[in-house]
Amino acid sequence: MWLLPVPPRARPRSRRGRPAPAPAPSAAAEPGCTGRGHRERRRDREHRRDREYRGGTMICGRKARPAAEQPRSPPEGSGGPRRPGRALKKMGLTEDEDVQRMLRGSLLWKIKSRGGPRERLFRLQEDGVTVCFEGGFRRARSQQSFSVMHIEAVREGRQSEGLRQHGAAFPEGHCFTLVFKGKRKNLDLAARGEEDARHWVQGLAKLMGRLQAMSQPEKLDHWIHGVLQRADRNKDNKMSFREVKSMLRMINIDMDDVYAYKLFKECDRSGNERLEGREVEEFCRRLLRRPELEELFGRYSGEDRVLSAEELRDFLRDQGEDASLRQAHAIIRTYELNEKARQQDLMMLDGFMMYLLSAAGDILNQEHTKVHQDMSQPLCHYFISSSHNTYLTRNQIGGTSSTEAYVRALMAGCRCVELDCWEGSDGEPIVYHGHTLTSKILFRDVIESIRDYAFKQSPYPVILSLENHCGLEQQATMARHMKAILGDMLLTQPLEGQDPHDLPSPEQLKGKVLVKGKKLPETWHEPQGVTSLLDHEEEEEEEEEEEEEKLQERSSRRSLQSLQEIKPLQAKDASQVAPELSAVVVYCQAVPFPGLAHALQHPRPCEMSSFSERKARKLIKEAGPALVRYNARQLSRIYPLGLKMNSSNYNPQEMWNVGCQLVALNFQTPGYEMDLNAGRFLGNGCCGYVLKPPCLRSPPGEGPRRLALHIRVITAQQLPKLNREKGSSIVDPFVRVEIHGVPADCSKQQTHHKLNNGFNPRWEETLSFQLRAPELALVRFVVEDYDSTSCNDFVGQFTLPLASMREGGCVPTPLRPRGQGDGPLPPAQPLSLSPGYRHIHLLSKDGASLSPATLFVHVRCKNL
Numbered sequence: 001m002w003l004l005p006v007p008p009r010a011r012p013r014s015r016r017g018r019p020a021p022a023p024a025p026s027a028a029a030e031p032g033c034t035g036r037g038h039r040e041r042r043r044d045r046e047h048r049r050d051r052e053y054r055g056g057t058m059i060c061g062r063k064a065r066p067a068a069e070q071p072r073s074p075p076e077g078s079g080g081p082r083r084p085g086r087a088l089k090k091m092g093l094t095e096d097e098d099v100q101r102m103l104r105g106s107l108l109w110k111i112k113s114r115g116g117p118r119e120r121l122f123r124l125q126e127d128g129v130t131v132c133f134e135g136g137f138r139r140a141r142s143q144q145s146f147s148v149m150h151i152e153a154v155r156e157g158r159q160s161e162g163l164r165q166h167g168a169a170f171p172e173g174h175c176f177t178l179v180f181k182g183k184r185k186n187l188d189l190a191a192r193g194e195e196d197a198r199h200w201v202q203g204l205a206k207l208m209g210r211l212q213a214m215s216q217p218e219k220l221d222h223w224i225h226g227v228l229q230r231a232d233r234n235k236d237n238k239m240s241f242r243e244v245k246s247m248l249r250m251i252n253i254d255m256d257d258v259y260a261y262k263l264f265k266e267c268d269r270s271g272n273e274r275l276e277g278r279e280v281e282e283f284c285r286r287l288l289r290r291p292e293l294e295e296l297f298g299r300y301s302g303e304d305r306v307l308s309a310e311e312l313r314d315f316l317r318d319q320g321e322d323a324s325l326r327q328a329h330a331i332i333r334t335y336e337l338n339e340k341a342r343q344q345d346l347m348m349l350d351g352f353m354m355y356l357l358s359a360a361g362d363i364l365n366q367e368h369t370k371v372h373q374d375m376s377q378p379l380c381h382y383f384i385s386s387s388h389n390t391y392l393t394r395n396q397i398g399g400t401s402s403t404e405a406y407v408r409a410l411m412a413g414c415r416c417v418e419l420d421c422w423e424g425s426d427g428e429p430i431v432y433h434g435h436t437l438t439s440k441i442l443f444r445d446v447i448e449s450i451r452d453y454a455f456k457q458s459p460y461p462v463i464l465s466l467e468n469h470c471g472l473e474q475q476a477t478m479a480r481h482m483k484a485i486l487g488d489m490l491l492t493q494p495l496e497g498q499d500p501h502d503l504p505s506p507e508q509l510k511g512k513v514l515v516k517g518k519k520l521p522e523t524w525h526e527p528q529g530v531t532s533l534l535d536h537e538e539e540e541e542e543e544e545e546e547e548e549e550k551l552q553e554r555s556s557r558r559s560l561q562s563l564q565e566i567k568p569l570q571a572k573d574a575s576q577v578a579p580e581l582s583a584v585v586v587y588c589q590a591v592p593f594p595g596l597a598h599a600l601q602h603p604r605p606c607e608m609s610s611f612s613e614r615k616a617r618k619l620i621k622e623a624g625p626a627l628v629r630y631n632a633r634q635l636s637r638i639y640p641l642g643l644k645m646n647s648s649n650y651n652p653q654e655m656w657n658v659g660c661q662l663v664a665l666n667f668q669t670p671g672y673e674m675d676l677n678a679g680r681f682l683g684n685g686c687c688g689y690v691l692k693p694p695c696l697r698s699p700p701g702e703g704p705r706r707l708a709l710h711i712r713v714i715t716a717q718q719l720p721k722l723n724r725e726k727g728s729s730i731v732d733p734f735v736r737v738e739i740h741g742v743p744a745d746c747s748k749q750q751t752h753h754k755l756n757n758g759f760n761p762r763w764e765e766t767l768s769f770q771l772r773a774p775e776l777a778l779v780r781f782v783v784e785d786y787d788s789t790s791c792n793d794f795v796g797q798f799t800l801p802l803a804s805m806r807e808g809g810c811v812p813t814p815l816r817p818r819g820q821g822d823g824p825l826p827p828a829q830p831l832s833l834s835p836g837y838r839h840i841h842l843l844s845k846d847g848a849s850l851s852p853a854t855l856f857v858h859v860r861c862k863n864l
Contacts, residue, residue, distance in 0.1 A: 098203030111188040162188040182848035216357035238274040252758030307347040363838035371685040378503040385688040386416035388664035403449040415688035416463040458687040461509035475578035516588035608635040631659030649673035659696040679799030693775035712858040719758035731758035731785040741777035753786035777802040796842030
């Protein structure tokens with residue numbers, strides 16, 4: 001994704017056996033050069049590429065250069081910046097000193113764990129989004145790039161694990177880290193001086209801020225002009241028809257040559273077979289037309305093609321929005337681009353499109369992007385975002401352990417992280433996956449990362465799930481580290497005024513870190529510190545089930561026989577609990593599961609048990625209703641089977657269906673399971689806590705209302721190109737809508753595929769579903785590239801709770817008034833029946849934005 005090679009010049013094979021169109025000749029090639037010899041053409045290409053590199057304009061592609069060649073220094077002082085592009089002008093950053101320095105380029109050291117630091121020339125391109133740098137490719141050098149839009153954060157100084165471990169040779173003021181969205185690793189950098197580092201940190205922050213503030217139409221405009229710039233091979237700011245055809249392939253559309261040339265000629269006002277200036281603007285405007293929105297606009301505006309405030313009110317009423325004239329006037333003032341129309345309270349087509357592409361037209365209810373649920377109920381009444389083997393960045397056999405994995409999980413809203421603690425050297429406990437080849441990190445470093453990032457994304461409590469293999473001495477060290485590093489964040493005593501045997505609420509525990517672990521009995525008194533737990537064998541049979549499965553994994557795989565010799569340093573007294581560690585366990589005491597019958601007769605809310613996915617499924621099958629009642633009073637944690645070498649996940653929905661709160665997943669493993677997890681916690685401000693439906697909080701409750709859901713898939717826009725190396729590769733997209741909920745509701749339907757159009761495919765197909773428990777349902781929209789001979793390729797997806805869909809699918813959740821305790825909940829409210837036109841912003845496999853890629857749908861629901 002990040003390394004964009006030059007497309008092959010040989011005619012590519014077509015996927016799925018369809019005839020592939022011959023690639024267009026290079027736009028930079030001279031006319032009439034086809035008769036020259038191979039060596040001459042090759043020499044010309046090399047000269048051309050060298051010129052492009054020196055000008056800093058080559059955005060993608062690999063170029064071999066001698067390994068001994070040193071990076072050229074950027075011009076200092078007298079060397080002026082390259083000409084700013086149109087994008088930077090629109091962002092108002094053409095004269096910005098920091099951006100000017102980035103355009104000139106800087107020599108920055110890449111700090112890596114392997115191979116030592118490497119100095120590379122980093123340079124911002126004229127599109128204001130792409131940063132190119134020279135990377136190593138075996139013995140050659142290659143041009144690599146990344147997008148500013150994919151940066152999540154910029155950290156100044158040595159604020160990453162990589163820089164702390166490998167950047168000591170560079171002054172802290174010279175260092176900074178780029179943290180990317182999704183699964184891409186951090187980029188640790190060091191500049192030659194503090195001034196250069198400051199320019200890059202400040203410049204990137206400005207660019208990120210401007211890009212984030214862009215509306216969807218502005219992002220689209222920015223994107224299309226970035227494509228145009230890449231297609232303009234000879235950089236003369238003019239577009240020949242060959243360059244236009246190249247651009248169309250870049251944006252994932254296989255347009256008929258006759259139609260494309262007709263569109264080109266209509267915009268070529270000068271008649272010189274080149275588009276420039278306003279002609280390019282006109283071409284882009286025609287290309288980005290949205291016929292389906294024009295039709296919708298015309299339905300309400302009538303023949304004059306202008307919406308009055310009254311007509312806009314009619315549209316809002318049909319959308320199920322606030323349909324007052326006052327609201328219509330406010331929308332016109334906010335989104336209408338034409339000053340004269342705005343003064344007369346009128347809305348033109350561009351303003352209408354601006355409104356539908358804004359957050360107001362998003363399928364996600366914008367009220368749910370903030371904490372909107374009652375946060376004063378006991379912890380057991382919430383689904384809690386939870387991570388398994390949080391320290392891993394890859395698989396659990398030979399993957400890398402990193403404190404950065406904790407940072408990413410916490411910044412993704414995770415509220416329960418796992419620490420596998422083992423005996424370390426020099427008296428320092430370590431965290432890693434025992435019995436495997438995974439690398440080790442210090443327990444102390446993990447706690448420091450948790451301190452720094454626990455409450456940046458969410459103010460609600462973080463639970464540390466400790467899997468302890470340390471002896472008494474290092475257990476005491478763990479307790480000392482947590483107290484010293486976390487300070488007042490660490491909860492060490494029951495809350496004042498709260499019954500110590502009842503679970504407090506997320507609201508009461510704001511800003512607190514809780515420890516889940518074993519605890520000594522309250523009446524325990526050991527004169528000489530010998531602290532073994534009673535009934536050890538019975539407890540370990542249940543509590544260490546996860547570890548047994550990991551050992552089975554080792555012995556059952558021939559390919560991993562070498563791991564049998566790996567013996568993690570586990571102390572002989574690891575089964576005992578140090579008083580210091582026991583003292584920091586307050587509300588989350590880990591105990592063996594006593595059985596449902598005993599637990600329901602003698603509930604102990606502050607005790608919690610862990611279940612493997614296999615054991616959880618068995619309980620659901622044998623005693624589902626009883627498990628729901630258990631989870632209404634106590635916390636339960638579910639974790640993946642240890643037999644999964646590749647750290648794959650299980651379907652969390654079946655665990656949520658019975659009210660399990662801490663459904664732990666491998667956050668480092670993308671897939672539909674993590675899509676569901678992200679969708680579940682998308683609502684309530686992504687705070688990591690979601691209030692369970694009434695039927696799971698006070699069972700048995702009033703049954704949920706059944707409904708019919710109808711989703712009309714209308715169009716998609718600007719779907720990403722899957723095979724960038726093959727210019728002729730165009731996707732054949734289709735849309736699948738999946739319902740994930742109780743077993744009776746789970747289903748999926750899909751549209752037909754559209755041939756050779758990833759730019760603006762149109763389906764107009766309605767997919768219908770019936771739901772018995774809508775409050776538990778998640779809706780997943782998936783776009784795939786159809787393939788008749790092999791598996792379809794993933795393009796993008798978006799998942800959200802049905803209860804968080806705008807209007808046409810909104811399921812209001814009744815809230816218990818504060819202080820009402822365990823009394824009856826208000827009855828379920830009727831569902832909104834209003835239809836709605838909505839845009840869906842697609843995400844990649846690892847959860848990063850695919851902007852500007854969207855789906856346009858119409859949602860309607862009806863009570864049954």
